[in-house]
Amino acid sequence: xxxxxxxxxxxxxxxxxxxxxxxxxxxxxxxxxxxxxxxxxxxxxxxxxxxxxxxxxxxxxxxxxxxxxxxxxxxxxxxxxxxxxxxxxxxxxxxxxxxxxxxxxxxxxxxxxxxxxxxxxxxxxxxxxxxxxxxxxxxxxxxxxxxxxxxxxxxxxxxxxxxxxxxxxxxxxxxxxxxxxxxxxxxxxxxxxxxxxxxxxxxxxxx
Numbered sequence: 001x002x003x004x005x006x007x008x009x010x011x012x013x014x015x016x017x018x019x020x021x022x023x024x025x026x027x028x029x030x031x032x033x034x035x036x037x038x039x040x041x042x043x044x045x046x047x048x049x050x051x052x053x054x055x056x057x058x059x060x061x062x063x064x065x066x067x068x069x070x071x072x073x074x075x076x077x078x079x080x081x082x083x084x085x086x087x088x089x090x091x092x093x094x095x096x097x098x099x100x101x102x103x104x105x106x107x108x109x110x111x112x113x114x115x116x117x118x119x120x121x122x123x124x125x126x127x128x129x130x131x132x133x134x135x136x137x138x139x140x141x142x143x144x145x146x147x148x149x150x151x152x153x154x155x156x157x158x159x160x161x162x163x164x165x166x167x168x169x170x171x172x173x174x175x176x177x178x179x180x181x182x183x184x185x186x187x188x189x190x191x192x193x194x195x196x197x198x199x200x201x202x203x204x205x206x207x
Contacts, residue, residue, distance in 0.1 A: 012079035128163035181205035
């Protein structure tokens with residue numbers, strides 16, 4: 001399905017897509033009902049949407065599938081709210097699925113989702129210096145396209161500057177308040193070859 005292939009791991013809707021199958025398999029009816037109430041209170045769902053999940057679906061799995069499939073297309077913030085509510089409703093499920101919640105907790109109303117300040121260019125350079133040959137894979141994990149990489153390489157800059165340009169491009173495309181060290185680390189968390197130095201550098205910037 002094209003939409004699933006296009007969803008980026010660095011987004012909260014991408015997080016829900018990643019755990020979708022396990023969520024459908026594991027979530028209980030009481031938790032589904034609780035999440036529906038939470039999402040309705042946070043104005044993610046209308047009353048009609050909320051009721052349709054329980055009334056139009058017969059099995060637990062179908063209700064779970066309907067719930068998560070209704071949230072994902074709504075975007076990052078509704079997806080983040082569902083993740084935060086899941087942490088409140090069922091910490092074991094939340095932990096089992098390997099989710100990451102917002103530091104501000106459930107129902108955040110601020111414009112910034114992540115803790116900390118936006119990364120400076122100097123900080124991005126520090127991160128770039130920790131990346132090796134896997135930097136192109138990192139770019140894809142962060143949502144850049146192969147065309148973006150081709151354009152960066154076409155400038156014939158030193159590799160260090162290419163890596164920096166990649167991170168700057170990622171930052172410019174992020175919504176306001178969502179280009180922090182935590183956001184960058186979240187976007188790279190599924191990169192198998194992520195250098196330890198990169199993780200340590202970003203973790204240090206989050207303190």
